[in-house]
Amino acid sequence: MDAEAWGHDAVAPLAFLAARTSRIGLGTAIMQAGTRTPALIAMTALSLASMSKGRFRLGLGVSGPQVIEGWHGIRFDRPVRRLRETVEIVRRATAGERLEYKGEVYELPLPGGEGKALRVGAKPRGGIPIYLATLSPRSLEMTGEIADGWLGTSFMPEHASVFLDHLAAGAGRAGRSLDALDLHVSAGVLAFADDVEKLIPPRKPGLAFTLGAMGSRRQNFYNDAYRRAGYADVAAEVQRLWLEGRRDEAAARVPDELVLKTNLLGTAAMVRERLARYRRAGIDTIRVEPAVILDARLANLSRLLELVQSL
Numbered sequence: 001m002d003a004e005a006w007g008h009d010a011v012a013p014l015a016f017l018a019a020r021t022s023r024i025g026l027g028t029a030i031m032q033a034g035t036r037t038p039a040l041i042a043m044t045a046l047s048l049a050s051m052s053k054g055r056f057r058l059g060l061g062v063s064g065p066q067v068i069e070g071w072h073g074i075r076f077d078r079p080v081r082r083l084r085e086t087v088e089i090v091r092r093a094t095a096g097e098r099l100e101y102k103g104e105v106y107e108l109p110l111p112g113g114e115g116k117a118l119r120v121g122a123k124p125r126g127g128i129p130i131y132l133a134t135l136s137p138r139s140l141e142m143t144g145e146i147a148d149g150w151l152g153t154s155f156m157p158e159h160a161s162v163f164l165d166h167l168a169a170g171a172g173r174a175g176r177s178l179d180a181l182d183l184h185v186s187a188g189v190l191a192f193a194d195d196v197e198k199l200i201p202p203r204k205p206g207l208a209f210t211l212g213a214m215g216s217r218r219q220n221f222y223n224d225a226y227r228r229a230g231y232a233d234v235a236a237e238v239q240r241l242w243l244e245g246r247r248d249e250a251a252a253r254v255p256d257e258l259v260l261k262t263n264l265l266g267t268a269a270m271v272r273e274r275l276a277r278y279r280r281a282g283i284d285t286i287r288v289e290p291a292v293i294l295d296a297r298l299a300n301l302s303r304l305l306e307l308v309q310s311l
Contacts, residue, residue, distance in 0.1 A: 003029055003133070004028075004030060004031060004032050004063075005063075006067060006071045010028040010029075010030070010031045010032075010059075011031070011044055011048070014026050014027075014048055014052075014056070015047075015048065015051060018051040018052040018055070018056070019051065022053075023055075024055070025055050025057060026048065026052050026055050026056050026057070027056065027057035027058070027131065028048075028058060028059045028060075029059040029131070029151050029287070030059045030060060030061035030063075030133040030151060031044075031058065031059060031060055031061075032060075032062070032063050032067075032068070032072075033060045033061065033062055033082060033083050033086045034062055034063070034068055034074060034076075034082055035063075035068065035072050035074060038085070038086045038089035038090050038093070039089065039093055039099065039108075041058070041060070041090050042089070042090045042093035042094050042120065043093075043120065043122065045058045045090065045094055045128050046094055046120065046122045046123070046125055046128075047122070049128050050122070050123070050125070054125075056128065057128070057131055057148075057149070058128055058129065058130050058131065059130075059131040059133060059151050060083065060087070060130065060131070060132055060133065061083075061132065061133030061134070061151070062076075062080075062082065062139075064076065064215050064219065064220075064221060065215070065216065066216060077105075078104065079139070080136075080138050080139045080142055081103075082105045083132065083139070083142070084142055084146065085101075085103040085105050085106050086106075087130055087132070087146055087147070088101070088146075089106060089108070090130065091126075091130070093120050094120070094124060094125055094126060094128055095126035095127075096119055096120060096126070097119065098117045098119050099117055099119070099120075100117040129148040129149060129182075130147055130149075131147060131148060131149035131151050131182070131184060132146075132147040132150060132151065133150075133151035133152075133153065134150065134151075135153065135154065135163075135221040135222065135224070135225045136221055136224065137166045140163055140166035140167050140170065141166045141167070141169050141170035142170055143167060143170060143181075144166065144167035144168060144169060144170025144172075144173075144174070144178065145170035146170075148181065148182065149181055149183070150163075150167060150181055150182070150183050150184060150185075151184050151185075152184065152185035152186065153186050153222065153225075154222050154225040154226055154229075154262075155185040155186065155262075155283075156229060156261040156262060157274075157277040157278050157280070157283065158261060158277065159229035160281040160283075162225065162228045162229045164178065164183075164281070167181065178282070182284050182285060183282060183283050183284045183285070184283075184285040184286075184287065185278070185283055185285075185287070186287050186288075187274070187286040187287065188203070188262045188263035188264060188288065188289065189263045189264070189265065189288070189289045190263075190264045190265075190271070190288040190289065190290045190291075190300050190301075190304055191263075191265050191291070191300070192266070192268060192300065192303060193265075193266065193267070194267055196260075196265055196267070196270065199263075199265040199266065200256050200259045200260070200265070203259045203263055204252070204254040204259060205251045207251075207254045207258060207259065207262065208238050208241075208247065208250040208251040208253070208254055209242070210222045210223075211223050211226060211234075211235050211238040211239050211242065211250075211254075212238055212239045212242020212243060212250055217239065217243055220239065223235045223239055226258075231258065234253065234254070234255060234258065238253050238254060241253060264288060264304070268303065268307060271303075271304070271307055272307045272310065272311070275307055275308060275311060276311060288301075288304065290304070
């Protein structure tokens with residue numbers, strides 16, 4: 001599934017798919033933490049896990065201040081701590097524990113009121129895999145420490161250490177290795193063509209939007225990730241042009257190299273080499289955007305599966 005932003009929610013489409021399928025895995029990528037209480041997230045996870053007969057994976061992320069404060073009207077406060085506490089509460093609730101919790105963000109039951117510690121009324125289901133979508137060093141370390149998997153964006157296998165070093169550090173603090181996590185990243189758009197030069201320009205506006213619009217001038221987690229990967233000048237310039245309303249110029253400033261590193265474009269041999277880079281970087285799973293038209297989407301996915309199997 002795509003991430004929640006300000007369009008469709010992450011839950012209703014999965015409920016529909018759970019009813020229409022029997023084998024494929026289903027996951028929220030990404031359900032916004034902070035816009036729902038941890039208890040509601042736990043109830044939703046139990047519902048989807050039950051409807052899918054155990055095929056559900058819970059993907060969580062904190063989004064950013066523009067969406068959380070602008071769309072939901074909720075303060076974007078202590079996001080890393082909030083996500084950690086959410087995971088702890090969700091795991092307790094889904095396992096059927098009586099919900100008593102005292103954290104920095106959440107306290108259950110609220111003190112001084114009439115609430116009492118409750119257990120979930122649905123059938124408990126411990127062990128629902130929890131994946132976290134994180135980008136900053138602190139949140140990556142937290143992911144390595146507590147999550148079952150990582151949902152990565154802005155990832156380039158050539159610069160994998162920008163993310164994986166922090167994930168490994170967090171995993172080490174928890175007494176485990178990075179191999180304990182399912183590393184799941186976006187490989188961007190999948191498109192096959194002999195003339196790769198024609199595939200590059202249509203991808204630049206999307207990258208410019210990510211660098212310029214996915215956050216404010218002061219706080220853009222995606223922009224920061226590209227800066228840490230060695231594209232500080234590009235990230236700063238694209239963001240400046242975008243925020244000045246010069247969007248065509250912002251897109252033109254995105255280098256071809258960045259497009260090729262963040263998508264699967266070109267001949268079958270080129271796509272196969274990109275897949276090999278993800279594999280050498282230690283990535284377990286990739287997600288792609290194969291096409292808009294269904295027939296083309298299925299054809300592209302079929303070719304991709306053949307290339308994956310050839311590795």
